[in-house]
Amino acid sequence: MTEQAQQRPLKVALVAGEASGDILGAGLMQALRDHHPDIEFIGVGGPLMQAQGLISYFPMERLAIMGLVEVLGRLPELLARRKRLIGTLKAQQPDVFIGIDAPDFNLTIELQLRKAGIKTVHYVSPSVWAWRQKRVFKIREGCDLMLTLLPFEAQFYQKHQVPVLFVGHPLADSIAMQTDLQSAREQLSLPADAQVVALLPGSRGGEVAKLGALFVDTARYLLAEKPHLRFIIPAANQARHAQLAAILADMPHLPITILDGQSQTALQACDAVLIASGTATLEAMLFKKPMVVAYKLAPASYWLLKKMVKSPYVSLPNLLAAEMLVPEFIQDAATPEALAEAVLEQLRDGSQQTQRFAELHESLRCDASERAAQGVLKLLGRL
Incomplete structure (x- = not known):
């Protein structure tokens, strides 16, 4: 990386699909800002991520859907939003895209952006170690780095040659070792x-x-x-x-x-x-x-x-x-x-x-x- 690129502010894109992802995203954004105070955040997130400075392109709630029938009913909207989001992010050229959980939405974005030369990270592993294991090949193709909350997940990705970092679990940080x-x-x-x-x-x-x-x-x-x-x-x-x-x-x-x-x-x-x-x-x-x-x-x-x-x-x-x-x-x-x-x-x-x-x-x-x-x-x- 050139010295000029090292000096310019970072632009980070993040997409979270539900409340748990909003919590994780906000914590990550705060930690990134501690290292780079002039960082810029774009993408999709909830109130906690927006409080950390995220410019959210649409309400996170549009992605928070439970159940197969509900997803099918909203599928045209989800596909259209994802297509527009990929186009917007390609135009914005962030330094990195971080998909937070929501694998059915985020893994395709990661694949498309990585092909366009944008670094990609996925935060929170889908349960590929338990079922639908072939998803690991899509992850390997679309993801520069997988961040896992649990150590056995990292071992699975290492076995499949996916760059991975076990980061621990935020709940383990927030819950005291001894409680009253x-x-x-x-x-x-x-x-x-x-x-x-x-x-x-x-x-x-x-x-x-x-x-x-x-x-x-x-x-x-x-x-x-x-x-x-x-x-x-x-x-x-x-x-x-x-x-x-x-x-x-x-x-x-x-x-x-x-x-x-x-x-x-x-x-x-x-x-x-x-x-x-x-x-x-x-x-x-x-x-x-x-x-x-x-x-x-x-x-x-x-x-x-x-x-x-x-x-x-x-x-x-x-x-x-x-x-x-x-x-x-x-x-x-x-x-x-x-x-x-x-x-x-x-x-x-x-x-x-x-x-x-x-x-x-x-x-x-x-x-x-x-x-x-x-x-x-x-x-x-x-x-």
Whole structure:
């Protein structure tokens, strides 16, 4: 790189597709600005990225779509927006394009821009190590650098000759190694001396429909063994709150409190967790809470995924530990009796899990935003 190019301000394009990407993008932008105060940001992002100075070409919400049917309904708009965005970015000639998660949208942009001579980075690996592994070839063709949050993801990319940097997980940076259980209980008006189980059946309507009643039935079995247990269920939004309230309406005597959000406070306040497989299992691990994982899908979806998924585990703690550290109950194995027995075992002694969780937390605590920024700047020769 010439001395003149080294001196001019950096122009960085970023595209995030949902709230979690907005959080990651804002952290990365702040870290990049710490190195280059006169940096310029363009692309697509939410309020946090815009607060860091991003000029967003259209609202991030236009990309935040869940579900196959919903995507199909919006596909013409998504394809048109992506085509216009590629044209705009080619004209703007940023020093680098960073696609944050949203692989179905961003990987094609990366491929097109890299062909046009623009450096490309993808931040947050899609689950290529678990299913649709052939996507790694498109990633290798379109991506100058993959930034992964988890170490086993980096190992997969190294095996497939994709330039990769493991940066750690921002949640591991933001959640303290030791947290205050009693202050969390005070916030939630829970007794200091009670045993508390958190029930986290998921944040989506479909997940709660399949797991909500199952988790409540499990609570009934647990109460038969431990009558003084208390239960808390964080509801992701008003729709989930109403859905959970409807499930509990027939059992008003159960000591179950629905919370509005506050999932991290719930995890901090509890003694054990019954939880749906997903990102929340990582949060439970970082709060060092013994957990039992359950998941159910529509029979046809389960049949298809069972044939496609290559991973031996479904929960992130087990993938990180590379062993069955956390009990997993999938599909027909997820019965109230089996879940209750597994939770009781963790309430009796969950130390095997929690000691390993502390080690895993340390391994992910890497100052992810700064490490990601350094990876991007090294790629550009501007570190």
